[in-house]
Amino acid sequence: MSALIHLDNVTKTYTLGAEEVHALRSITLSINAGEFCAIVGQSGSGKSTMMNVLGCLDVPTSGRYLLNGSDVGTLSDDQLADLRNVEIGFVFQTFQLLPRASALENVELPLVYRGLPARDRRDRAQAALARVGLADRMTHKPNELSGGQRQRVAIARALVTDPSLLLADEPTGNLDSATGEEIIRLFSELHNAGNTIVLVTHAPELAARCPRAVRLMDGRVTDDGPGARVALVPTAKLPSPLTGEGQGGGDVAAFDLGPPTLALPRKGGRGNAA
Amino acid sequence: MLRKLRRAFVELSESSRQAFGALRTHRLRTVLTALGIAVGVATVIAIAAVISGLNSSFTQQVEALGPHSLFISPRPMISRGDWWNYRNRPAVGWGELRALRENATHLALVVPSARTHGSVRRGDEHVDDVEIIGTESEYATASNLRIQQGRFLTDVDTAASRNVVVLGADLGEMLFPSGDALGNRVKIGAQHYEIIGLLERRGAIMGKSLDAIALMPALTFARGFGLHRGLTIAAVAKQDEVNEAEDEIIGILRRYRKLPPEVADNFAVNRQEALLSFYKEMTGGLYAVAFGVGLISLVVGGIGIMNILLVSVKERTREIGVRRALGARRRTILGQFLLEALALSSLGGFFGTALGLFAAQVASWLTPLAARAAPSVVLLGVLFSASVGVIFGAWPAWNAARLLPVEALRYE
Numbered sequence: 001m002s003a004l005i006h007l008d009n010v011t012k013t014y015t016l017g018a019e020e021v022h023a024l025r026s027i028t029l030s031i032n033a034g035e036f037c038a039i040v041g042q043s044g045s046g047k048s049t050m051m052n053v054l055g056c057l058d059v060p061t062s063g064r065y066l067l068n069g070s071d072v073g074t075l076s077d078d079q080l081a082d083l084r085n086v087e088i089g090f091v092f093q094t095f096q097l098l099p100r101a102s103a104l105e106n107v108e109l110p111l112v113y114r115g116l117p118a119r120d121r122r123d124r125a126q127a128a129l130a131r132v133g134l135a136d137r138m139t140h141k142p143n144e145l146s147g148g149q150r151q152r153v154a155i156a157r158a159l160v161t162d163p164s165l166l167l168a169d170e171p172t173g174n175l176d177s178a179t180g181e182e183i184i185r186l187f188s189e190l191h192n193a194g195n196t197i198v199l200v201t202h203a204p205e206l207a208a209r210c211p212r213a214v215r216l217m218d219g220r221v222t223d224d225g226p227g228a229r230v231a232l233v234p235t236a237k238l239p240s241p242l243t244g245e246g247q248g249g250g251d252v253a254a255f256d257l258g259p260p261t262l263a264l265p266r267k268g269g270r271g272n273a274a
Numbered sequence: 275m276l277r278k279l280r281r282a283f284v285e286l287s288e289s290s291r292q293a294f295g296a297l298r299t300h301r302l303r304t305v306l307t308a309l310g311i312a313v314g315v316a317t318v319i320a321i322a323a324v325i326s327g328l329n330s331s332f333t334q335q336v337e338a339l340g341p342h343s344l345f346i347s348p349r350p351m352i353s354r355g356d357w358w359n360y361r362n363r364p365a366v367g368w369g370e371l372r373a374l375r376e377n378a379t380h381l382a383l384v385v386p387s388a389r390t391h392g393s394v395r396r397g398d399e400h401v402d403d404v405e406i407i408g409t410e411s412e413y414a415t416a417s418n419l420r421i422q423q424g425r426f427l428t429d430v431d432t433a434a435s436r437n438v439v440v441l442g443a444d445l446g447e448m449l450f451p452s453g454d455a456l457g458n459r460v461k462i463g464a465q466h467y468e469i470i471g472l473l474e475r476r477g478a479i480m481g482k483s484l485d486a487i488a489l490m491p492a493l494t495f496a497r498g499f500g501l502h503r504g505l506t507i508a509a510v511a512k513q514d515e516v517n518e519a520e521d522e523i524i525g526i527l528r529r530y531r532k533l534p535p536e537v538a539d540n541f542a543v544n545r546q547e548a549l550l551s552f553y554k555e556m557t558g559g560l561y562a563v564a565f566g567v568g569l570i571s572l573v574v575g576g577i578g579i580m581n582i583l584l585v586s587v588k589e590r591t592r593e594i595g596v597r598r599a600l601g602a603r604r605r606t607i608l609g610q611f612l613l614e615a616l617a618l619s620s621l622g623g624f625f626g627t628a629l630g631l632f633a634a635q636v637a638s639w640l641t642p643l644a645a646r647a648a649p650s651v652v653l654l655g656v657l658f659s660a661s662v663g664v665i666f667g668a669w670p671a672w673n674a675a676r677l678l679p680v681e682a683l684r685y686e
Binding site: 052055058059073077078081082084085086092096098100101109110112113114115116117118157161 | 277278281282283284285288295296299328341592593595596597598600601602603604605662678679680683
């Protein structure tokens with residue numbers, strides 16, 4: 001079976017003022033259809049750029065990216081838009097729902113860009129909302145929904161086009177742990193139903209639950225394997241620079257700290273690595 | 275092809291729903307921005323209505339002279355700053371009248387008239403600035419006058435140069451409010467004249483009443499006021515012979531005045547068309563200025579739209595990113611914001627048109643200007659405001675469309 005996603009020697013370089021930022025450095029990676037794969041890494045590891053490239057929101061500076069057989073680097077802006085519409089369902093950390101539109105209208109939106117007639121859109125959007133357990137919230141506006149419900153709407157919006165790839169960017173980042181757990185369980189269910197899911201996250205406990213995880217560091221793939229192994233291998237024994245939790249060597253805190261040089265300048269766990 | 279069309283249609287209807295939704299969300303903002311356009315459109319519509327009213331009333335009045343009428347006078351009715359060329363021309367007199375009557379073959383009617391201005395009195399009542407015309411019975415036909423009461427001047431009146439007068443509608447009413455004008459006498463200049471007829475109302479042209487006239491036999495006029503300013507001869511050409519008639523008149527008068535070939539005409543033959551074209555020329559500049567003022571206010575309104583749209587694009591940068599991520603193309607985003615601009619300006623255009631029509635109506639109540647809004651003017655106003663929206667919305671919409679999805683999504 002050929003890979004759904006194939007990155008061949010992909011680099012991405014930004015110019016910030018006079019400085020060149022190498023966000024991705026010759027990454028070669030394949031993800032097959034039906035996989036549930038996490039991409040983990042700290043801020044600055046290149047995972048956001050990875051997410052943009054995988055999502056066809058951005059094109060590589062060099063190298064080839066084949067998504068379901070199309071060479072993304074050769075496509076025009078319009079073709080990229082169509083490709084995103086057809087192949088990819090996005091789930092964002094901040095949900096990114098349209099505030100004035102109801103849950104149903106939000107879920108219908110990608111189908112608008114596919115040119116489906118109103119009745120088909122409504123039927124499919126209703127089915128997608130029912131699938132994420134929001135059959136009774138269709139007419140609610142985002143501000144009338146809880147965070148977990150909003151993220152479910154966003155997932156329904158991603159699912160409604162029947163994409164070949166679900167691309168989730170920190171989908172639990174703005175949710176409390178119980179709600180986050182619900183969302184992760186929903187992703188697992190979707191994976192079991194045959195969806196291909198790529199989950200971009202900095203949280204090792206999330207990556208640990210994925211059958212496969214790819215670790216990025218400084219724009220390179222440093223590890224690739226079963227999620228439990230990749231996520232749980234401690235990289236340093238220091239308190240988490242992000243949360244300050246785990247002082248005293250708790251097991252979770254040791255998961256994902258990145259190189260000590262990055263963590264050391266921050267004192268007492270205050271401040272945010274972002 | 276069909277799929278593309280369907281997609282375009284689906285996106286368009288979604289975009290227009292979004293546009294109206296956005297306008298509804300910011301009601302005050304929408305109203306204020308639309309108001310800018312409304313004022314501009316109202317100005318243009320009101321000016322256009324007044325102009326078109328003026329034009330039609332002028333054209334009507336001039337056309338009432340008849341397309342076959344020619345007026346012979348020493349000077350052209352329209353002089354364009356070169357009046358001194360005409361100052362020594364001889365007056366047109368009875369001789370010219372007789373020459374035309376005896377020799378013309380293309381003329382159906384030749385009617386003399388002499389004019390002056392003066393007061394018409396009845397006891398202590400008087401009306402000033404009345405046009406006093408000495409003429410003959412055929413003047414009524416040549417000038418399209420209709421009698422409302424009594425009769426017009428007859429050949430007997432003229433031949434006997436009787437002291438009789440026919441008054442315009444206004445005069446009769448003002449001097450004889452109880453309606454007993456006929457048979458009564460008025461004093462014009464030093465003489466008394468018996469009223470034999472009252473004319474039908476003719477209205478006003480550019481604020482000047484056409485009913486403040488008093489007509490009497492030409493010889494009566496000559497006796498009362500003299501003929502030092504000579505005559506104006508109105509000639510009515512036979513059907514479809516107006517060009518031949520003009521040439522003939524020129525020939526007859528040159529022969530009568532014994533002008534050698536190298537000498538230019540020392541009289542003028544005026545035609546209705548010349549009056550109309552002069553009117554248009556004279557007022558064209560004025561209209562251009564008035565429209566310019568309206569246009570400027572539309573531009574100001576357009577800048578308001580641009581401003582609000584720039585704000586709207588900024589506010590919804592992340593939404594634009596989301597839409598792009600979900601598969602919206604650049605042109606879809608462009609269309610969405612253009613539609614918003616279009617909706618704003620059309621809203622302004624709609625209310626502006628209503629406001630402009632109302633203002634024109636008020637103007638025609640308060641002033642002698644007759645306002646008349648042609649449907650084409652209303653259409654023009656709406657199209658105009660719509661294009662203002664598109665023109666001024668283009669740049670913000672383009673700004674929105676060219677946003678990179680990645681950056682739009684990241685925007686805080």
